[in-house]
Amino acid sequence: MTARIINGREVASKVHQEVAAGxxxxxxxxxxxxxxxxxxxxxxxxxxxxxxxxxxxxxKVGINTDTIRRDASITQEELIGIVEDLNNDPKVHGILVQLPLPEHLDEAGVIHAIDPMKDVDGLHPENAGLLVLGKPRFAPATPLGVQRMLIEENVEMKGARVVIVGRSKLVGMPLALLLLQKGPGANSTVTVCHTGTKDIAAETRRADVLIVAAGMPGTITADMVNAGAVVIDVGISRVDDPTRKHGYRLTGDVEFDRVSEVASAISPVPGGVGPVTIAMLLVNVLHAANLATSH
Ligand SMILES: NC(=O)c1ccc[n+]([C@@H]2O[C@H](COP(=O)([O-])OP(=O)(O)OC[C@H]3O[C@@H](n4cnc5c(N)ncnc54)[C@H](OP(=O)(O)O)[C@@H]3O)[C@@H](O)[C@H]2O)c1
Incomplete structure (x- = not known):
């Protein structure tokens, strides 16, 4: 079997058109x-x-954008001051604090300071809680992107055995919660693997849909994949490659060539989840703006 390639750029372009219309x-x-x-x-x-x-x-889609850049020496109080100013600015509908932050800053404290109605990354405890309760307001963009790719690929998610490798607050955990919801593009039976999982291959081999977000190239080899499974590779790592202009190339967590011979569909890196993640962030910003006008 040679897997279909799930083209993230095509999915992203469709989402861009929808957002531009919105x-x-x-x-x-x-x-x-x-x-x-x-x-x-x-x-x-x-x-x-x-x-x-x-x-x-x-x-591209007509959303107004601005970036506040500060040196790594910024203090927690200064950063929270910036966030509070943005909370109070009616022209700003979405606030995105790019992670990771320098080590001396308290990431959770900064996220907590963001107005949950402007938290387009979906990381504020209020938005994480709403997702747990099955009433998502803003889910993080990467899990939304993975779900959108599966929907565009016409993968039957209802009842599908989904295995996710990774349980981070940004990807694995919210993705598990999204795919557990009752409703279209979800309603799956979800297993989440992590470094405490005893036999990862035994879990991944049972997957109809395998989603990998470990951040470790080579985490998934062909023998770990069920024949005909749909494989979504979220991982992005830079590996040294002197033949490339910048001296590195990007790679995912899945051994792409070998797994392509076993899977029915697979997303590449780059050109897979990355562009769709950005597109879903735009969806969240438009949603935030619409919510602001309805209040
Ligand atoms: N395409 C995109 O737009 C996009 C967006 C976000 C992230 N990413 C990429 O996705 C990857 C994951 O990101 P993240 O933020 O979720 O990373 P993270 O916070 O480092 O979490 C990685 C997760 O994978 C688990 N893990 C790591 N190695 C494993 C292994 N060998 N077997 C089983 N589980 C393993 C870890 O388990 P423990 O919890 O036990 O430590 C952890 O839960 C990274 O490469 C990141 O660059 C891509």
Whole structure:
């Protein structure tokens, strides 16, 4: 079997068109456009590149975007002050504090300071709690992106055995909660694996849908995949590659070539979950703007 490649760029472009139409409708009704402000602390090259990608995507769909950049030496109080100013700015509908933050900052404290109605990353305890209760307001963009890819791929999620490798608050955990909900694109039987799992291969081999978010290249080899499974690779790691311009290339957690011979469909890295994640962030910003007008 040679797996179909799930093209994240195509899915993202479809979502962009939907959001652009939603932005236009918002503009007609309210006179302005939705706004996203990112807060970027320090000089981590990957974070800078993610934020640039988000800015470009916002511009494409007509969302107003701004990035506040500060040196890594910023204090917790200064950063919370920035967040509070954004909370009080009616032109800002979505606030995104790019993670990870420098070690001396208390990430949870900063997330807690974000107005939950502007928390388009879906990390505030109020939004995480709503997801647990089956009433999501903002779910994190990567899990939303994975779900959207599965929907676009017409994967029957109801009753599907889904195995997720990774239980982070940003990806694995909220994704498990999303796919457990009753409703379209969900209603699955979900197993979550992590470093405490005794026999990961035994779990992954039972999956109709295998989603991998471990952050470790080579985590999933072909012998760990059920024939015909749908495989979504969330992982993004930089590995040294002197043949590339920047001296590295991006790779996922799944051994793509070998697993492609076993799976029925697989998402590549790059060009898979990454672009759809950004697109779903735009969906959350539009949603935040619409919620703000309905209050
Ligand atoms: N495409 C995108 O847009 C996007 C967005 C976000 C993240 N990512 C990428 O996705 C990956 C995961 O991100 P994250 O934020 O979820 O990472 P994270 O916070 O480091 O969490 C990784 C999770 O994977 C588990 N894990 C790690 N190695 C494992 C192994 N060998 N077997 C089983 N479980 C293992 C860890 O288990 P423990 O809990 O036991 O430690 C943890 O739960 C990273 O490569 C990240 O760059 C991509």
């Amino acid at each position: 932005v236009e409708e918002y503009r007609k009704l309210n006179g302005g456009v939705p706004g996203l402000t990112a807060v970027l602390i320090g000089d981590d090259p990957a974070s800078h590149s993610y934020v640039r990608g988000k800015e470009r995507a916002c511009e």
